Amino acid sequence: MTTEQITIFDTTLRDGTQREGVTLTAEDKTRIAKELDALGVDYIEAGFPASNPKDLEFFEGFDASQLENAKLVAFTRARRPNARAEDDPAVTLLTGLSAPVACIVAKSWKMHVEKVLRTTVEENLASVRDTVEYLSKAGKEVIFDAEHYFDGFKDSRDHALAVLRAAAESGATTLVLCDTNGGTLPTELRAIVEETVGEFRGLPHVNVGIHTHNDSGCAVANALVAVEAGAMQVQGTINGVGERCGNCDLVPVIANLQLKMGEPVRAGENLSRLTEVSNYVSELMNLTPDAHRPFVGRSAFSHKGGLHVDGISKDPSTYEHVEPESIGNTRRTPVGELSGKNSIRAKAEELGIEAGDEMTVLMEIKKKEHEGYHYEAADASLALLISRTAGEDAPLFDLESFRIISEKRADGATTTEATIKLLVGGKRAISTAEGNGPVNALDRALRQAIEQHYPELSDIHLSNYKVRILDEHRATEATTRVLIDSTDGRRVWGAVGVGENIIEASWQALVDGLEYGARTSAVAGSKSGGK
Known part of the structure; x- marks a missing residue:
């Protein structure tokens, strides 16, 4: 040969x-x-x-x-x-x-x-x-x-x-x-x-x-x-x-x-x-990566069950056939209503934050998931929930109000306009922007209002938007869960929002995604000397 x-x-x-x-x-x-x-x-x-x-x-x-x-x-x-x-x-x-x-x-x-x-x-x-x-x-x-x-x-x-x-x-x-x-x-x-x-x-x-x-x-x-x-x-x-x-x-x-x-x-x-x-x-190729791909999928080294998390914390080889780092992947510990304190502690460590009182965090997660929230694919919202439970909440702004207007014209064109009023850096800001839909318009208006205070947001954009109806039998009054993925070109993170109003649910996920991106970008910047 x-x-x-x-x-x-x-x-x-x-x-x-x-x-x-x-x-x-x-x-x-x-x-x-x-x-x-x-x-x-x-x-x-x-x-x-x-x-x-x-x-x-x-x-x-x-x-x-x-x-x-x-x-x-x-x-x-x-x-x-x-x-x-x-x-x-x-x-x-x-x-x-x-x-x-x-x-x-x-x-x-x-x-x-x-x-x-x-x-x-x-x-x-x-x-x-x-x-x-x-x-x-x-x-x-x-x-x-x-x-x-x-x-x-x-x-x-x-x-x-x-x-x-x-x-x-x-x-x-x-x-x-x-x-x-x-x-x-x-x-x-x-x-x-x-x-x-x-x-x-x-x-x-x-x-x-x-x-x-x-x-x-x-x-x-x-x-x-x-x-x-x-x-x-x-x-x-x-x-x-x-x-x-x-x-x-x-x-x-x-x-x-x-x-x-x-x-x-x-x-x-x-x-x-x-x-x-x-x-x-x-x-x-404009294809959504399958999270469950062998070796490289986001969930390929994801451990959810309490027994698995406990085993991994003692010796990763108990539930992993190869080291995730060997193929450029990372270990994840998704948490939810079936998780235990070990899962909360491992997840906080994975996210680089303090877990605080794990039992308090776990009870808050169980409460939120009963309302329809789901954190397995929403690390951003989970990290913020843990921080808020520990009393470390530092929002990017305080919302006064937002308003969305959609208009369909005789020529068939549809426009959407969002106006946001909020307090940022101790000052009142008002911003209006158009978008190809309500979430896009909200995103643009919010960025216009706060990007001068948080320039790192210019590197973040929305990469995916998913909607799920949780109780279909209620028809138009059904509770909606929205998952928004954001990326800065290096990382991808998910945020979740829930509500009977799809705009409100979208707003929650949008804000969580931007807040998490700004926080983690600032941490990464300080560790690298601000470069």
Whole structure:
């Protein structure tokens, strides 16, 4: 085999963008590519330049030499049946790009050759040979993706292996076995990978790779057993984004290879950046991160039960399979009506504040949760509740009143205006602002009134707004819970508000989020010398 270390092939920017609702600009792709490179992935497949102008724009504008760790990969298909590679623009286009690696996909399932391509097995093999040889002679490192390999192998072992052999004999350095439909189970997949690796063990210039999809929920498991069976490259995407149910998620793959399987990968050298990269990709794809993602999710190391919290306080390994810091995550202790004093003490320590009288805090939490408050995703409101219970409340301002006016015009346009009157810094302030809704208008008016006193608020913006009706049977008189997430670009924190009036509930969450952000920003600033 050509390498002794497993290589990570990231296709977030190509296969990942086939997820419904996801689209990336050329600039987005550039930013993600640089993050993946810094993480230490070995290959970055950035798109299919012959398929759309946006991908071509990226490849023409991105100099592959900018990457310090990864090799840039351009994707294409094998040349059309009954044609020549040198006459197929989807193939020849790659020779003029700076990407040093070409990834070629071709059919390895006999049924697809005959029913989809409508050609013969012989012509399909010729297409593979011609395309791989053409790009190899053009100086490209060629990675060959055998589409539907496992279905093809089960249908006709000889044909599937013949397709791989055609690619290997023509210059491909990695033969990637693709579970394109995502329906193969780990035991079956492992056996096929093991047999395939054995077939090519005599070719020292060739590696076998694995590319799995998650339609049966086995993408990561399949990738890991493939490595155990001899695969030397894993293809996948950050957060498992991709078509249908997604691709193999490289986040747990990298972590498991590095921490549990004794298969160190180059990306594993920067494992503490894994959570940051995962969240960064979600942000640019405009996807809300799943809090329960393995390793990197906000709740991945979250301990709520009293027994768990007690165990963690004595030895984290009692309820954690790895150290959260090793992958850039943090331990959390959400509290609620089922919590005990240990949970309050641990949560206060996590938040960097004094717990005070834990039993008093716990009784206040139980009372508030009975009213509909929920603090598991509202650390900002919880921190303020603990401080207020200890008599340490120092509000940013004192509210006199606020008023909201919404107007729908004859032309169909709707405007919302908020006016706020309050005391800040001992002085009365009045502010009016328009917004695209009542919460946005309130946020703008409040900031106008107090930002000169708290300039740190300029770095804080609202990142999420959620509403839940708690007692639907009361219809329009129902109690509403509002959760608002805020961020300063480095951290994200949640605040909660509850009331029969949705505006009042939103106001509570808005104020808690800003107050917590201002307080913690001031603390961070004092610790860093105000810089």
